[in-house]
Amino acid sequence: MAIKPLRLNKGDTIGVIAPASPPNKDNLKRSLSFLEELGLKVKMGDHVYDQYGYLAGKDEDRLADLHKMFLDKEIKAIICAGGGYGTSRIASQIDYYLIKNNPKIFWGYSDITFLHTAIRQQTGLVTFHGPMLASDIGKEDADPLSKKYFSQLFEPFVLDYPEGVSNLETLVDGNASGILTGGNLSLLASTIGTPYEIDTKNKLLLIEDINEEPRAVDRMLNQLHMAGKLEDAAGLIIGDFNNCVPQRDLSLELDEVLDTYIKKVNKPALKGFNIGHCSPHISVPLGVRAELDATNKKLTIESGIE
Incomplete structure (x- = not known):
């Protein structure tokens, strides 16, 4: 059973925290x-500014910050500073x-996908796939629409993916509903x-990525395909695949790769969502029910808070 965190x-x-x-x-x-x-107060994790190579501090320190924030009764939500690598x-x-x-509310994306998946599947807690502080919101050109969707943490409302934000393309017609899962x-x-293997059974699967050549996207989709996840x-x-372009002459295009697997499984599929490494970035709760109308290009998601 899903556990929805309390609203802010x-x-x-x-x-x-900086878990990656x-x-x-x-x-x-x-x-x-x-x-x-x-209108929020901020408490920084003890190790947010640590650096250990490509990690924000040693594993035990990043883990300690995560545990400490969940234990702290004063803390009502945990927002990740950024992604990169390290949560796995x-x-x-x-x-x-x-x-x-x-x-409590847990918010982030990109490398945080591993934590979203593990936490939800181990605990039932609804988490939020959304833009992070240093990676997105703190940039000088941060998009106002990315900021706007933090409002879903204060008041429960059904989230309809906004029209006109991006061009949506139907890859496979039809309707589907289920728990929203996925990420990077x-x-x-x-x-x-x-x-912590992703469970996609009867769920709506969200995928997005950045800086991966089409052959890498092919490899990862093939792995999910062979594992039965698609x-x-x-x-x-299908969220944003930012800069996922060929770096060599002999290559398939990204759209060719996506089409291969999506049409192979023949499930309702809609492409072009501004969800992921993009601006604006529309944040969504993971672990709640959602409805996808691929034919009419609509996505509706229930509230992620109580």
Whole structure:
């Protein structure tokens, strides 16, 4: 059964952690003023500014920040500073019982996909796939629409993907409904064969990625295909594949790769969502019911908070 976290109120305190790579410090600092504009207070994790190679501190320290924020009764939501790489390194060490007994809003995307998948499947907690502080909100050209969808944390409402934000393309006609799951394709593929392997059975599967050549996207989709994850899904939601272009003369185009697998499984599929490494980035809750009308190019998602 899904556990929806409690909504935010003005005056609440937000915890900020960096469970993957080191965040851009200037962007992170700028992003905090946005949280203050929302009427929120901020508590930084002890190791947000740590650096250990391409990681934001050692595994035990990033893990400690995650646990501490879920345990802290003052913290009402946890927002990730950025992605990069590193969350899969701590997934097997997380105390999921602690999280299940201290449910709260958890927000991020990209490398955070591994945590979304593991936390939801181990605890039932609804989490949020949305733009992060240093990676997105703190940039000088941050899109107002990306910021707008933080409002779903304060008041429950049914989220209809807004018309006109992006050009949606029907790949396979039809309607499908189910729990919304997924996120970054690279991270979803990396769950296969682990205790946190993505469960797509009768679910709507969201995929997105960045800076992957078509042959890499092909490899990852083929892995999901051979593992039965595409066939198990009720429908497919294709988010933004930012800069996923050929880097060599001999290559398929990205659209050719996507079409191969999506039409092979023949489930309702809609492409072109501004969800992922894009601007604006429309944030969505994961672990709640959603309805996909691929024929009429509509996606409706229930609220992720109580």
